[in-house]
Amino acid sequence: MEHKHHAKSSINFLNSDEILEKLDLNGDEVFMDAGCGDGHIAIKALKDYLPDGMAYAVDNYDISINELEEYKQENGLENLINILADITQDIPQIEDDAIDMIFMLNVVHGFKAAGNMDDVIEKLLRILKTDGKIAIVEFRPIEWTFGPPLEIKYAPDELEEIFNNHGFKKVYLNEDLGQEGLEEKSHYLIIFEKE
Ligand SMILES: C[S@@+](CC[C@H](N)C(=O)[O-])C[C@H]1O[C@@H](n2cnc3c(N)ncnc32)[C@H](O)[C@@H]1O
Numbered sequence: 001m002e003h004k005h006h007a008k009s010s011i012n013f014l015n016s017d018e019i020l021e022k023l024d025l026n027g028d029e030v031f032m033d034a035g036c037g038d039g040h041i042a043i044k045a046l047k048d049y050l051p052d053g054m055a056y057a058v059d060n061y062d063i064s065i066n067e068l069e070e071y072k073q074e075n076g077l078e079n080l081i082n083i084l085a086d087i088t089q090d091i092p093q094i095e096d097d098a099i100d101m102i103f104m105l106n107v108v109h110g111f112k113a114a115g116n117m118d119d120v121i122e123k124l125l126r127i128l129k130t131d132g133k134i135a136i137v138e139f140r141p142i143e144w145t146f147g148p149p150l151e152i153k154y155a156p157d158e159l160e161e162i163f164n165n166h167g168f169k170k171v172y173l174n175e176d177l178g179q180e181g182l183e184e185k186s187h188y189l190i191i192f193e194k195e
Pocket residue numbers: 005006007008009010011034035036037038039058059060061064085086087088104105106107110
């Protein structure tokens with residue numbers, strides 16, 4: 001199943017601070033916003049959560065990465081490294097064991113649709129440090145007024161099983177994130193650590 005989600009930003013319906021403050025960053029990490037879109041998370045992270053850190057912003061949509069380049073130049077954001085790349089493939093611009101935290105916001109449902117989540121994890125393993133973390137924010141597997149169709153939403157325990165198979169353990173889960181629904185909120189944050 002193909003699921004197109006280039007140029008769709010979460011900035012209008014998710015609060016960046018609500019997410020970033022839960023990532024428990026020390027401030028000096030190498031962070032990666034994978035499937036960054038407009039890069040608003042990488043930019044906000046650098047501004048308010050990573051005073052001594054740096055961020056890679058990676059997307060396979062050239063328009064998003066070009067716009068990010070313009071923003072970077074205009075704002076002198078030297079510790080932002082924007083890369084046009086497909087994260088289902090190896091990213092040669094990033095060295096082995098380079099990243100402390102890989103973050104994906106509303107990205108992995110696309111990999112469920114395409115059936116290549118395992119490929120993505122295997123590729124990310126090379127660039128993630130020992131004890132590095134992968135943090136994922138996704139739509140909860142419930143019917144919602146917007147977002148991807150229910151059948152491509154991952155439940156947290158479904159993701160956990162996949163990540164366990166690649167040598168990760170779940171270290172955090174928060175299912176009370178995002179927009180208010182009638183009974184439950186729209187999103188969850190799950191964090192995995194390399195074992
Ligand atoms: C729904 S958008 C979310 C964008 C951003 N994370 C946000 O929440 O505002 C999904 C993003 O993932 C990117 N993407 C999808 N598949 C990708 C891949 N294989 N490699 C890199 N980026 C990808 C899309 O181009 C798009 O920018």
